[in-house]
Amino acid sequence: xxxxxxxxxxxxxxxxxxxxxxxxxxxxxxxxxxxxxxxxxxxxxxxxxxxxxxxxxxxxxxxxxxxxxxxxxxxxxxxxxxxxxxxxxxxxxxxxxxxxxxxxxxxxxxxxxxxxxxxxxxxxxxxxxxxxxxxxxxxxxxxxxxxxxxxxxxxxxxxxxxxxxxxxxxxxxxxxxxxxxxxxxxxxxxxxxxxxxxxxxxxxxxxxxxxxxxxxxxxxxxxxxxxxxxxxxxxxxxxxxxxxxxxxxxxxxxxxxxxxxxxxxxxxxxxxxxxxxxxxxxxxxxxxxxxxxxxxxxxxxxxxxx
Ligand SMILES: NC(=O)c1ccc[n+]([C@@H]2O[C@H](COP(=O)([O-])OP(=O)(O)OC[C@H]3O[C@@H](n4cnc5c(N)ncnc54)[C@H](O)[C@@H]3O)[C@@H](O)[C@H]2O)c1
Numbered sequence: 001x002x003x004x005x006x007x008x009x010x011x012x013x014x015x016x017x018x019x020x021x022x023x024x025x026x027x028x029x030x031x032x033x034x035x036x037x038x039x040x041x042x043x044x045x046x047x048x049x050x051x052x053x054x055x056x057x058x059x060x061x062x063x064x065x066x067x068x069x070x071x072x073x074x075x076x077x078x079x080x081x082x083x084x085x086x087x088x089x090x091x092x093x094x095x096x097x098x099x100x101x102x103x104x105x106x107x108x109x110x111x112x113x114x115x116x117x118x119x120x121x122x123x124x125x126x127x128x129x130x131x132x133x134x135x136x137x138x139x140x141x142x143x144x145x146x147x148x149x150x151x152x153x154x155x156x157x158x159x160x161x162x163x164x165x166x167x168x169x170x171x172x173x174x175x176x177x178x179x180x181x182x183x184x185x186x187x188x189x190x191x192x193x194x195x196x197x198x199x200x201x202x203x204x205x206x207x208x209x210x211x212x213x214x215x216x217x218x219x220x221x222x223x224x225x226x227x228x229x230x231x232x233x234x235x236x237x238x239x240x241x242x243x244x245x246x247x248x249x250x251x252x253x254x255x256x257x258x259x260x261x262x263x264x265x266x267x268x269x270x271x272x273x274x275x276x277x278x279x280x281x282x283x284x285x286x287x288x289x290x291x292x293x294x295x296x297x298x299x300x301x302x303x304x305x306x
Contacts, residue, residue, distance in 0.1 A: 008078030010037030058100030086145035097148035177218030217301025
């Protein structure tokens with residue numbers, strides 16, 4: 001049994017990883033300030049003897065030290081996600097995502113953590129037209145959010161090369177699944193569309209709907225995090241985590257209409273600034289070095305969610 005700290009463990013991705021680790025009999029500590037995470041995502045966790053919640057802020061060094069002390073692996077999911085939020089408030093996004101990450105790395109170095117896994121994002125690639133996105137491509141962050149994720153990656157790599165703290169960065173591509181909040185203005189497109197369409201309402205698309213994403217069901221990200229903790233020879237590396245297929249937003253609406261037996265037309269709105277046009281991952285590096293495999297594809301994941 002190992003001890004894991006999951007920052008942002010009350011959020012969508014963190015709570016799903018935490019639940020899986022608890023089911024596997026691991027010891028799990030969650031650090032979260034519930035700014036975007038939800039208490040309901042932790043329902044049932046206290047039934048596990050090896051679960052501990054630390055309610056606190058990544059920006060507070062003492063809280064972070066307390067959370068990191070004694071753990072073997074840190075799965076650093078905690079952040080303020082969302083491109084539009086970062087455009088509205090770049091300072092807070094930077095503070096949480098960059099300074100918060102630095103606090104985690106510093107405490108991990110001090111307390112001899114075995115490995116830190118960092119939740120990065122495909123947004124670091126920006127609008128580079130080359131497809132699929134390969135980890136060796138130059139990055140071009142288009143928003144404050146994307147830039148904070150890239151800064152986090154670089155800090156992780158620097159902590160490995162300078163201090164020898166093992167870090168692994170996972171670039172997630174549009175993750176979806178249970179515990180994802182459909183109700184905020186910053187919600188991701190899949191939970192938002194499912195919630196609207198279930199209620200017979202038309203989904204709104206920014207642009208013409210031809211923009212595409214490598215939508216990835218959460219089970220794939222859970223597995224990638226666990227592999228990233230235990231695999232040999234991956235410290236200091238960055239990996240794309242996705243399915244390696246892309247679907248347009250029009251495809252998504254079509255599929256949701258099929259699964260929900262509806263025929264709702266999308267409403268098309270002005271394109272939003274900071275949004276990338278296409279996103280598709282090359283997952284060859286994750287496959288060969290991490291041993292990553294796609295467990296649940298897009299359609300199957302949508303069926304599970306609907
Ligand atoms: N969901 C995606 O498609 C996606 C894609 C790429 C990268 N990511 C990254 O994955 C991670 C998890 O994203 P998510 O979709 O689960 O988002 P989420 O908002 O559901 O989870 C983030 C969690 O971090 C917590 N948090 C925020 N600020 C904090 C602070 N100052 N102190 C302590 N906790 C704080 C929130 O309360 C929340 O529980 C993030 O780092 C995000 O950037 C997500």
